[in-house]
Amino acid sequence: MAKTFPKSLKSFLMYNRLLTSTVIASSLAFAAAPAMAQQSGTVIGNVTGSNGSGLSGVTVEARSAVLPGVRSATTQENGRYQLPLLPPGQYTLTFENSDGVIIERQAFVSLSQRISVDVAFDGGDEVVVTSQRIALDTGQASLGNSLGIEAIEGVPLGQEYRDLQKLIPGVQYTEDTVRGPSAGGSGQDNVYQFDGVDVSLPLFGTLASDPSTHDIDQVSIVRGGAKAIGFNRSGGFTINTISKRGTNEFSGRLQYQAEFAGLQANRKDEDSVVDFNEDRRWITASLGGPIVEDKLFFYGSYYRPTISRKQRENALGELPEFKSERDEFFGKLTWAPTNDILLDASLRSSDLESRNSGIGAFDAVSMSRGNDSKFQQAILEGSWVIDDVSNASFKYTNFKNDTAGRPDTLFDVDVSFGAPLPVNSLDSIGSFTVPLLRDGEADYNAFVQPIIDQFGNVAGGGGRIGGSDLINEQDFARESIELTYGRTFNLGDTTHDIHIGFQRQEISEDLARTSNGFGRISVPGGRTFADDGVTPVFYEARVFQTGIVGGNGDTIVPRSIKSEATLQSFEINDTIEKGDFTFNLGVLISNDILYGQGLREAAGTVSGFEVAPGNKYKMYETDWEDMIQPRVGVNWDYDDRSSVFANYARYHPSASSLARAASWDRNLSRELRLRYDAQGNFIESSAVRSSSGKVFADGLKPRKIDEYLIGWEQQATDELRVRASGRYRQGNNFWEDTNNTARLFGNAPADIQALGLYVPNLDEIRAEIGGSSYVIAQLDNAETRYYEAAFEAEYNTEKWYLQASYVLSSYKGNFDQDNTTTNNDQNIFIGSSNIADGPGRQLWDNKEGTLKGDRPHQFKLFGFYRLPWNAQVGGYAAYQSGQPWEAWDVEVYRAFTGSGSSTIRYAEPAGSRRTDSHFQLDMNYVQNFEVLGGYNIQLRADLFNVLNSQTGYNIQPNRNSLSFGEPLSFYNPRRLQLAVKAEF
Numbered sequence: 001m002a003k004t005f006p007k008s009l010k011s012f013l014m015y016n017r018l019l020t021s022t023v024i025a026s027s028l029a030f031a032a033a034p035a036m037a038q039q040s041g042t043v044i045g046n047v048t049g050s051n052g053s054g055l056s057g058v059t060v061e062a063r064s065a066v067l068p069g070v071r072s073a074t075t076q077e078n079g080r081y082q083l084p085l086l087p088p089g090q091y092t093l094t095f096e097n098s099d100g101v102i103i104e105r106q107a108f109v110s111l112s113q114r115i116s117v118d119v120a121f122d123g124g125d126e127v128v129v130t131s132q133r134i135a136l137d138t139g140q141a142s143l144g145n146s147l148g149i150e151a152i153e154g155v156p157l158g159q160e161y162r163d164l165q166k167l168i169p170g171v172q173y174t175e176d177t178v179r180g181p182s183a184g185g186s187g188q189d190n191v192y193q194f195d196g197v198d199v200s201l202p203l204f205g206t207l208a209s210d211p212s213t214h215d216i217d218q219v220s221i222v223r224g225g226a227k228a229i230g231f232n233r234s235g236g237f238t239i240n241t242i243s244k245r246g247t248n249e250f251s252g253r254l255q256y257q258a259e260f261a262g263l264q265a266n267r268k269d270e271d272s273v274v275d276f277n278e279d280r281r282w283i284t285a286s287l288g289g290p291i292v293e294d295k296l297f298f299y300g301s302y303y304r305p306t307i308s309r310k311q312r313e314n315a316l317g318e319l320p321e322f323k324s325e326r327d328e329f330f331g332k333l334t335w336a337p338t339n340d341i342l343l344d345a346s347l348r349s350s351d352l353e354s355r356n357s358g359i360g361a362f363d364a365v366s367m368s369r370g371n372d373s374k375f376q377q378a379i380l381e382g383s384w385v386i387d388d389v390s391n392a393s394f395k396y397t398n399f400k401n402d403t404a405g406r407p408d409t410l411f412d413v414d415v416s417f418g419a420p421l422p423v424n425s426l427d428s429i430g431s432f433t434v435p436l437l438r439d440g441e442a443d444y445n446a447f448v449q450p451i452i453d454q455f456g457n458v459a460g461g462g463g464r465i466g467g468s469d470l471i472n473e474q475d476f477a478r479e480s481i482e483l484t485y486g487r488t489f490n491l492g493d494t495t496h497d498i499h500i501g502f503q504r505q506e507i508s509e510d511l512a513r514t515s516n517g518f519g520r521i522s523v524p525g526g527r528t529f530a531d532d533g534v535t536p537v538f539y540e541a542r543v544f545q546t547g548i549v550g551g552n553g554d555t556i557v558p559r560s561i562k563s564e565a566t567l568q569s570f571e572i573n574d575t576i577e578k579g580d581f582t583f584n585l586g587v588l589i590s591n592d593i594l595y596g597q598g599l600r601e602a603a604g605t606v607s608g609f610e611v612a613p614g615n616k617y618k619m620y621e622t623d624w625e626d627m628i629q630p631r632v633g634v635n636w637d638y639d640d641r642s643s644v645f646a647n648y649a650r651y652h653p654s655a656s657s658l659a660r661a662a663s664w665d666r667n668l669s670r671e672l673r674l675r676y677d678a679q680g681n682f683i684e685s686s687a688v689r690s691s692s693g694k695v696f697a698d699g700l701k702p703r704k705i706d707e708y709l710i711g712w713e714q715q716a717t718d719e720l721r722v723r724a725s726g727r728y729r730q731g732n733n734f735w736e737d738t739n740n741t742a743r744l745f746g747n748a749p750a751d752i753q754a755l756g757l758y759v760p761n762l763d764e765i766r767a768e769i770g771g772s773s774y775v776i777a778q779l780d781n782a783e784t785r786y787y788e789a790a791f792e793a794e795y796n797t798e799k800w801y802l803q804a805s806y807v808l809s810s811y812k813g814n815f816d817q818d819n820t821t822t823n824n825d826q827n828i829f830i831g832s833s834n835i836a837d838g839p840g841r842q843l844w845d846n847k848e849g850t851l852k853g854d855r856p857h858q859f860k861l862f863g864f865y866r867l868p869w870n871a872q873v874g875g876y877a878a879y880q881s882g883q884p885w886e887a888w889d890v891e892v893y894r895a896f897t898g899s900g901s902s903t904i905r906y907a908e909p910a911g912s913r914r915t916d917s918h919f920q921l922d923m924n925y926v927q928n929f930e931v932l933g934g935y936n937i938q939l940r941a942d943l944f945n946v947l948n949s950q951t952g953y954n955i956q957p958n959r960n961s962l963s964f965g966e967p968l969s970f971y972n973p974r975r976l977q978l979a980v981k982a983e984f
Helices: 004-032 151-152 161-167 421-429 442-455 762-768
Strands: 039-048 059-063 073-074 080-086 090-098 100-108 113-114 143-148 191-194 216-224 237-241 251-259 277-292 298-312 316-321 321-337 341-357 369-387 390-407 432-435 464-467 471-492 494-515 520-522 539-544 559-578 581-601 608-623 628-636 642-651 671-676 681-688 705-714 720-730 735-740 774-778 783-796 798-813 857-867 871-880 916-933 936-944 951-956 967-970 975-983
Touching: 004 857, 039 090, 039 100, 059 080, 073 080, 080 369, 080 390, 080 471, 100 113, 143 151, 151 216, 151 857, 161 216, 161 237, 161 857, 161 871, 277 936, 421 442, 421 464, 539 735, 681 951
Parallel strands: 039 113, 191 237, 432 520
Antiparallel strands: 039 080, 059 073, 059 090, 090 100, 143 216, 216 237, 251 277, 251 975, 277 298, 298 316, 298 321, 321 341, 341 369, 369 390, 390 471, 432 464, 471 494, 494 539, 494 559, 520 539, 539 671, 559 581, 581 608, 581 628, 628 642, 642 705, 671 681, 705 720, 720 783, 735 774, 783 798, 798 857, 857 871, 871 916, 916 936, 936 975, 951 967
């Protein structure tokens, strides 16, 4: 605690120096690279004269607190004008004709949206109108939502970026901390952006960093009907935010917020085996203003959340206090060297430390571990309004996320091939899972009973003792450049807005992983066999080979695995306006190249490679022609307030973990099985087949999602907007690592068996360069199907702001990326999960059914009401159907496998059961006090889960588990957060 402030202050000063240098450098770089997508909105419209015809030569100016200087345009011959690349915010638009007559309009520009503001000069004197507020997105043919700072702060939301997800129509409310919710895609298909930059974890697709909501000024959500603008390849939804920026006036805030254990209802303990008291505190501070008036603005913030869990206990007794602390800094500079050029540079840095984490329901205290995460994101972006009909923009980003995990209990033991396993000290050599007794298996029970008596931590066995199994370091990086160009032209009475863009991302992971002692130790008890199929195995240790002494007496040098990928996309879109119709015609074309480590190209070989430890090689490339993603939409404004729309879009999601999962150096640093007899004598070592370098099958087609959308939208009144829509999404071409012989398994359907091996010459390749008996294949007949009917309404007056939605949906198929392990709230491999790993896990093994993300009924209502006494009350209500689940049991497949793991071996069709439905009600009250002539003091109370609905979810599906059928997670109990904020 004592070192935090000096380190944070030093970092903050360094960031300020870096930001200043960046902005100076950006003015030089801008001349060389004038193009890419900035965080902005657009105003378009038509100006007409007294006879109703288009009026040319009218000067249009836009002014806003968020825009240094003024942005201007001149109407074309047909009276049309456009003001592109405007920073989102409230604008005053001034229209002046050649006679000096002025018309003024107020318009609110939303992030990533286009609004239309039309005016008519009737030949009278000067006219000034200031009461009209325009905010309707036009001609989009998509399912998009936009939220401003008033909604974000007015609703009882939460402090983290992930809390924004609960406001999205049709997306289930979840309190998972790693994976995102699904809506026609997996929880790893979503795209999360902060200031337009992808902040998801490279290779895994989960939300890596969690910027606080206090820096967010607006939120933009696209959950369907994407255009070929913005490089949208999301198989789920895309959520984008724009951060606050400085203005010509100095402003700042300081806030302290707390949630104490005494302000929480008791957690469910009659079903739960983990309990604790939790205190949370948040400190936020920000300051913004001008450096040079109308030219250069700054904004900076500090964020410190802390979590402490005391009086913790699980099934075994008391646990040590859990503590998590985070320091986050953010700085942003906005510079307008001219009225037509705008530059933004920002830097965010976060340092998170936690201790005494990772202790499960039946774990010993010694299983705890500490974790550390350092995150940094730098952004440089700029836009240039070249003239009244053309513009360009650019964005460069650099993302780094370094993580480390270390067991609190470390073992200094000699792990070597051939040596016996010290079976009398299993609690001091690794992470040991105490076995459970099994009904009807007398020999097995007779063997494990003494072990349970010696090490058992609960009656009948079960649970883990010893220490956490891994010492882990994972460093992630993403570097990206985007360039865009736009131009408008007229052909007769038709207007074309052409958008062209290019994006290139380079992502990587640097992994160093070593087992703690013997890693994970289990007791098969003679129920499984060695590779000869005859010798029974009684003990097994799963270790990572890094650092283990080899059979020839030589120590293997520890080697990190670096995995890389290059992702490129080119997009072109034409927004065509003709009368009451708007057409969006576009295409996004992508190219993905995966790079592994451990091979080198070699002519004259079967594989085309030779083994070269540490060498980077091109693993697999998905060509441009294989990832053509058309985007076609039409919007018909059949009257001034109503429209109907339709859209077709194809998405090829970019997230994949195969660059690491299939890398050849995993043959050197992969997970091994060390097997022992009943006395602990060494039998053999065997590589985990799915944890080594893998060959790709020929003819793979990239994963795709086809989406069909229709909808209707109406501005029913000046205050009420409604929308109804229906859509269908189908996912195909799913890749996974699987046994090369999987199609030949005894219970495979006859038509699948007839297809034979995925890689016919795999044995020749393995004889040449080694590798796994698993391959990367496109699973036969894999698909997902998502149907949705939705109704949305938005109501906004001087006192009220409300959004409501009801979504009826169905999510079925046989490939469930969200259901691949007993703890799905984690970074799970995409393309190399447990799906299709051996008998019982193939798609024909009860996988067809209801997918885990299915929520047939979703209702949400949120908003706020402004009270007469400078106060406000807000609320959030959500109802959703329960979570599907099914029983898992390896014994159903005993005739086909010697494995003892029941993980995702379904004993019944997918989604045969469902948890209870959940209803969530959150409320808040905000009271403002004006003091000292312009300063504001705010007191706030947020009450979450007012009805204390601690619904259980994330059911333990393993029939052989002590907690089969019991929830592993519960919605958080009722809790009160109190805050005080001072701002000017």
